Amino acid sequence: MELFAMGDYGAYVWSSYLLTIVVVVIGTIRGRQRHQQVTDAIRRRLMIKETDE
Amino acid sequence: MWKFVHQLASPPHFYELAAKFIPWFAVFALALIAYGTVAGLFLAPADYQQGDAFRIIYVHVPAAYLSMLAYSIMAISAGVGLIWRMKLAHAVAAGAAPLGAWFTFLALATGSIWGRPMWGTWWEWGDPRLTSELIMLFLYFGYMALRAAIDDTTKADRASAVLALVGAVNIPIIHFSVEWWSSLHQGPTLVREGGPAIEPAMLYPLLAMILGFSLLFGAMLLARVRTEVLHRERRARWVRNLLMPSEGSL
Numbered sequence: 001m002e003l004f005a006m007g008d009y010g011a012y013v014w015s016s017y018l019l020t021i022v023v024v025v026i027g028t029i030r031g032r033q034r035h036q037q038v039t040d041a042i043r044r045r046l047m048i049k050e051t052d053e
Numbered sequence: 054m055w056k057f058v059h060q061l062a063s064p065p066h067f068y069e070l071a072a073k074f075i076p077w078f079a080v081f082a083l084a085l086i087a088y089g090t091v092a093g094l095f096l097a098p099a100d101y102q103q104g105d106a107f108r109i110i111y112v113h114v115p116a117a118y119l120s121m122l123a124y125s126i127m128a129i130s131a132g133v134g135l136i137w138r139m140k141l142a143h144a145v146a147a148g149a150a151p152l153g154a155w156f157t158f159l160a161l162a163t164g165s166i167w168g169r170p171m172w173g174t175w176w177e178w179g180d181p182r183l184t185s186e187l188i189m190l191f192l193y194f195g196y197m198a199l200r201a202a203i204d205d206t207t208k209a210d211r212a213s214a215v216l217a218l219v220g221a222v223n224i225p226i227i228h229f230s231v232e233w234w235s236s237l238h239q240g241p242t243l244v245r246e247g248g249p250a251i252e253p254a255m256l257y258p259l260l261a262m263i264l265g266f267s268l269l270f271g272a273m274l275l276a277r278v279r280t281e282v283l284h285r286e287r288r289a290r291w292v293r294n295l296l297m298p299s300e301g302s303l
Contacts, residue, residue, distance in 0.1 A: 006105035020112040035280040
């Protein structure tokens with residue numbers, strides 16, 4: 001347990017690492033969401049075009 | 054050489070190739086980050102001045118490094134796109150911006166968390182390193198807002214490229230700020246005359262984290278650029294064949 005206490009700095013050290021994980025996860029998720037949005041928009045347009053033809 | 058560059062810059066080829074590289078980047082990134090995190094948090098000795106608070110550098114330094122690397126990639130790509138009218142280069146610049154903003158935020162936040170116990174303050178307005186890094190965050194925001202405000206992709210590419218290039222003057226200012234002005238922020242530890250001023254048990258995890266986060270950034274950037282390429286090529290035949298393979302693939 002002492003290993004995780006980080007002297008008196010546990011709150012600072014662990015919040016930094018937690019924040020890093022949060023930023024990487026959000027950055028990845030938002031990237032994927034955008035990819036999905038772009039793909040969906042293209043598919044929708046292609047489908048409308050095909051029903052028009 | 055030129056054939057290779059042209060092939061790489063061809064959107065369908067890039068789209069396919071990037072997908073192959075992303076998992077490899079991610080695997081090596083996670084392995085390095087896993088080692089760096091364990092070694093940095095538990096194996097490296099505590100700093101004789103900063104105690105265990107110094108362990109924040111294992112996330113702060115990679116974040117700060119990537120914040121500047123992302124801007125450099127953005128500005129250079131924007132410049133290449135502007136001069137040679139290479140669309141893929143503009144896509145790289147556009148993909149790098151949100152990631153750069155995230156890592157700049159992370160560098161500022163982790164630096165702030167470190168500053169509270171070490172300097173006794175979360176933020177110091179007069180400090181040149183802190184201020185120039187904050188300016189970079191606003192440059193990223195400005196770049197993204199400008200792109201979002203212009204519907205025409207070609208015009209958005211050009212206008213935002215000019216902003217990225219003008220803002221690039223901030224990069225050497227951030228880097229040399231701790232040498233040019235007196236600053237609360239400590240001076241360079243790794244890239245300095247006489248080699249790194251840090252002992253190996255602390256240094257190796259840091260190098261692993263910098264390399265690991267760079268690879269992770271590489272994977273995230275490739276993914277973002279793929280999305281950009283897909284959007285830009287939305288009317289191209291290869292995109293149609295890719296997304297609707299059953300129909301019209303003649």
